[in-house]
Amino acid sequence: MMNLYEIARYLEAHDNYEILTHAYPDGDTLGSGFALCLALQQTGKKARVITTGVPSKFVYLKDGVSEQSFDAQTIISTDVAADSLLGSNTEKYVGRIDICIDHHGSNSLTAKHKFVDKYAAANCEIIYKLLQRMGVKITKEIANCLYTGISTDTGCFRYTNTTAETMRVAASLMDFGCDTAYINKAMFETKSREKIQLEHAVYDTISYCAGGRCAVIYTTLDMVKRLGIGDDEMEGLASIPRQIEGVLIGITMREKEDGFFKISVRTNGDINASDFCAQFGGGGHPAAAGCTIEGDLDSVKARLVEAAERFL
Amino acid sequence: MMNLYEIARYLEAHDNYEILTHAYPDGDTLGSGFALCLALQQTGKKARVITTGVPSKFVYLKDGVSEQSFDAQTIISTDVAADSLLGSNTEKYVGRIDICIDHHGSNSLTAKHKFVDKYAAANCEIIYKLLQRMGVKITKEIANCLYTGISTDTGCFRYTNTTAETMRVAASLMDFGCDTAYINKAMFETKSREKIQLEHAVYDTISYCAGGRCAVIYTTLDMVKRLGIGDDEMEGLASIPRQIEGVLIGITMREKEDGFFKISVRTNGDINASDFCAQFGGGGHPAAAGCTIEGDLDSVKARLVEAAERFL
Numbered sequence: 001m002m003n004l005y006e007i008a009r010y011l012e013a014h015d016n017y018e019i020l021t022h023a024y025p026d027g028d029t030l031g032s033g034f035a036l037c038l039a040l041q042q043t044g045k046k047a048r049v050i051t052t053g054v055p056s057k058f059v060y061l062k063d064g065v066s067e068q069s070f071d072a073q074t075i076i077s078t079d080v081a082a083d084s085l086l087g088s089n090t091e092k093y094v095g096r097i098d099i100c101i102d103h104h105g106s107n108s109l110t111a112k113h114k115f116v117d118k119y120a121a122a123n124c125e126i127i128y129k130l131l132q133r134m135g136v137k138i139t140k141e142i143a144n145c146l147y148t149g150i151s152t153d154t155g156c157f158r159y160t161n162t163t164a165e166t167m168r169v170a171a172s173l174m175d176f177g178c179d180t181a182y183i184n185k186a187m188f189e190t191k192s193r194e195k196i197q198l199e200h201a202v203y204d205t206i207s208y209c210a211g212g213r214c215a216v217i218y219t220t221l222d223m224v225k226r227l228g229i230g231d232d233e234m235e236g237l238a239s240i241p242r243q244i245e246g247v248l249i250g251i252t253m254r255e256k257e258d259g260f261f262k263i264s265v266r267t268n269g270d271i272n273a274s275d276f277c278a279q280f281g282g283g284g285h286p287a288a289a290g291c292t293i294e295g296d297l298d299s300v301k302a303r304l305v306e307a308a309e310r311f312l
Numbered sequence: 313m314m315n316l317y318e319i320a321r322y323l324e325a326h327d328n329y330e331i332l333t334h335a336y337p338d339g340d341t342l343g344s345g346f347a348l349c350l351a352l353q354q355t356g357k358k359a360r361v362i363t364t365g366v367p368s369k370f371v372y373l374k375d376g377v378s379e380q381s382f383d384a385q386t387i388i389s390t391d392v393a394a395d396s397l398l399g400s401n402t403e404k405y406v407g408r409i410d411i412c413i414d415h416h417g418s419n420s421l422t423a424k425h426k427f428v429d430k431y432a433a434a435n436c437e438i439i440y441k442l443l444q445r446m447g448v449k450i451t452k453e454i455a456n457c458l459y460t461g462i463s464t465d466t467g468c469f470r471y472t473n474t475t476a477e478t479m480r481v482a483a484s485l486m487d488f489g490c491d492t493a494y495i496n497k498a499m500f501e502t503k504s505r506e507k508i509q510l511e512h513a514v515y516d517t518i519s520y521c522a523g524g525r526c527a528v529i530y531t532t533l534d535m536v537k538r539l540g541i542g543d544d545e546m547e548g549l550a551s552i553p554r555q556i557e558g559v560l561i562g563i564t565m566r567e568k569e570d571g572f573f574k575i576s577v578r579t580n581g582d583i584n585a586s587d588f589c590a591q592f593g594g595g596g597h598p599a600a601a602g603c604t605i606e607g608d609l610d611s612v613k614a615r616l617v618e619a620a621e622r623f624l
Contacts, residue, residue: 151470157482158468158496167483170469174476184470192557193524200515203508245504268497 002113004126007099008133010113011040016073017047020097022080023087024231025051027058027187031149032078032101032123034061038145039136046070052087055231057186061148064141074098079123079149082108101126106274106283121161124149128169143178148187151180155239156188160287195233198223202237210249214308215241216301218253218261238264238288249276249308253300260292261300276311314425316438319411320445322425323352328385329359332409334392335399337363339370339499343461344390344413344435346373350457351448358382364399369498373460376453386410391435391461394420413438433473436461440481455490460499463492468500507545510535514549519613522561526620527553528613530565530573550576550600561588561620565612572604573612588623 002010011017017040021029033049040047046068054062075097080086081104083094100111103126105118120126124146131138138146150170154162157170174180191199198219205217217240223229234254241250248271252264263280266288267273273289280303282291293300314322323329329352333341345361352359358380366374387409392398393416395406412423415438417430432438436458443450450458462482466474469482486492503511510531517530529552536546546566553562560583564576575592578600579585585601592615594603605612 156468156470158463158500160493160496162492164483164486167479167486171476171479171483174479180474181472184472188470189551189555190557191555196515196518196556200512203512203515206508239501243501243503244508245502 002099002115004115004130004133007101007113007115007130008135010099011045011134012043014074014098015045016070017045018072018075018093019047019049020075020077020080020086020089020093021049021051022085023052023089025054025058026235027061027152028122028124028149029079030054030058030061031145031147031152032127034065035124035127035131035142035145035149036076036078036101037065038139038142039131039134041066041068042136042139043134048072050089050093052089058148060182060186061145063144064139076101077109077111078127079103080109081106083110085109101130104285119163121159121163121166122150122153124153125166125169128173138173138176140177140179143173143176144183147173147178147180148183151183152187156184161285192233194227194229197227198229198233199237199240201227202240206241206244208247209305210309210312212246213312214249214251214305215244215247216251216253216304217241218255218297218301220255220297221257224255238266242266242268248312249273251304251308253297253304255297256292260294261297263291263293263300263304265289265291271312276307279307279311314411314427316427316442316445319413319425319427319442320447322411323357323446324355326386326410327357328382329357330384330387330405331359331361332387332389332392332398332401332405333361333363334397335364335401337366337370339373339464340434340436340461341391342366342370342373343457343459343464344439346377347436347439347443347454347457347461348388348390349377350451350454351443351446353378353380354448354451355446360384362401362405364401370460372494372498373457375456376451388413389421389423390439391415392421393418395422397421413442431475433471433475433478434462434465436465437478437481440485450485450488452489452491455485455488456495459485459490459492460495463495464499468496504545506539506541509539510541510545510549511552513539514552518553518556520559521617522621522624524558525624526561526563526617527556527559528563528565528616529553530567530609530613532567532609533569536567550578554578554580560624561585563616563620565609565616567609568604572606573609575603575605575612575616577601577603583624588619591619591623 019033021033037047077100097111100109100114102116103120103123107116238252250266254262265273277289277291280291331345333345349359389412409423412421412426414428415432415435419428550564562578566574577585589601589603592603
């Protein structure tokens with residue numbers, strides 16, 4: 001485990017960075033990646049961010065990033081908790097990562113050096129502190145990246161991972177000119193027509209078990225195809241079942257192409273989502289975790305319902 | 313205009329306080345009132361909060377408040393912008409208010425002394441600063457009151473009124489032990505099953521006009537009766553149409569018992585909701601306004617659609 005001062009010195013001593021983000025990228029991994037890239041470029045280093053594709057709602061995170069041509073020498077990962085989460089980049093990069101910066105307590109990524117702070121609400125909170133130790137000027141573009149990661153990973157400061165420190169970092173980013181009006185509107189107050197239709201369809205799938213303490217929703221490939229939904233529209237669905245009064249375990253099942261369901265679990269109270277998902281080989285945070293299960297809709301749902309009734 | 317030091321000294325010099333809140337009370341007026349009451353009681357003063365009724369979701373704000381018997385000598389108002397907003401308490405108190413503490417720029421309340429800061433996102437932000445000048449210890453109960461006001465008036469820190477200062481005050485309240493997990497869950501992350509069903513039913517009513525720049529949703533008496541929905545479940549529906557991508561005018565129509573529809577209009581960009589509603593004898597804020605229109609569903613909707621197409 002390196003500390004943030006040591007990472008800052010390491011970054012000073014090396015060059016030609018590739019910054020890895022996780023598959024199905026969210027605001028935190030992309031915000032971390034692009035903020036760090038901007039910071040490295042500001043200090044005269046060469047750097048690029050490697051993604052599995054930037055969803056259209058996040059393209060503003062690239063503002064100010066220069067496209068640079070170089071042979072990669074140093075590999076950093078941001079917000080990547082496990083080798084497999086590199087997605088299509090796994091084979092190319094696994095085992096080659098020099099520094100892993102993450103906020104998942106369960107981090108198992110293969111990397112030479114690591115900094116993992118599970119008390120950081122967002123990985124961008126860590127990146128903010130790293131940038132201070134690098135002596136980087138927090139530009140409006142960097143502030144936008146970091147605010148995006150922090151606000152999206154905390155549900156705009158409403159999830160229980162939000163700390164006083166999270167609020168203070170966000171306050172500083174606002175002092176540095178981040179465009180909270182644009183970001184909050186785009187992240188939290190805008191839904192595409194397709195997303196509205198998807199939510200509508202998903203509401204039809206709500207079922208309850210364990211006496212109303214568990215709610216399950218799902219999407220199927222058919223639904224997604226019929227509505228013409230992109231993968232980035234699927235984000236946020238997982239918060240629906242947990243919001244229902246009396247629900248302790250909210251489960252969202254997404255059918256994938258390969259015969260698997262991607263399961264997102266969100267919990268209330270002291271129910272541990274990560275422990276729940278561990279039963280299926282998954283993991284995550286105490287209140288938000290995930291796993292994948294092979295099978296058809298009915299059988300996967302039956303296994304989850306049975307597990308929930310046992311768990312509660 | 314008194315400053316907050318002067319108000320603190322005034323509160324020290326007087327006693328037997330009644331603290332007024334506005335009618336249809338929200339988290340900010342109640343949070344302000346109960347926080348100030350707790351603070352005054354802590355300094356050995358007698359104090360009570362006067363409301364038009366505390367909705368059940370806000371009863372925790374009374375935690376720690378002592379019921380005291382005394383003849384009122386000093387009247388303070390918190391978050392009350394105009395005489396009429398005292399509701400059923402107007403007649404009794406208007407003209408008797410010693411100090412008005414508010415954050416509405418439009419404040420027109422009759423009061424001997426005033427402190428109005430329109431840059432405060434919530435009145436509770438002002439009360440926090442006043443309590444510091446009073447030398448009061450910020451207990452967990454006071455912190456809960458103030459956090460409730462700040463978080464509800466900012467949509468949990470996502471509305472454009474949120475400033476870096478707002479975030480820092482919230483951070484301090486978290487240091488003082490406020491129960492953000494409970495408050496955020498209760499205010500922002502809980503929907504009854506009935507509310508979920510209502511949203512589902514409302515999604516069925518979405519229609520677009522003006523080339524997708526206007527979206528209309530509605531509820532009918534039939535829908536509300538069939539789902540067994542109370543009036544407090546209707547809150548928040550109006551934000552649905554404005555959230556849809558590309559929509560500049562979001563219109564929500566609610567059928568009332570008397571042959572009228574209550575219309576809520578929410579706008580994006582520089583479309584003025586108040587001007588739009590003025591066409592129907594209504595009004596409000598630039599981005600959120602309302603009016604009532606008599607008629608049946610189809611005719612009222614047709615008038616709104618025609619008005620929207622003319623307006624855009």
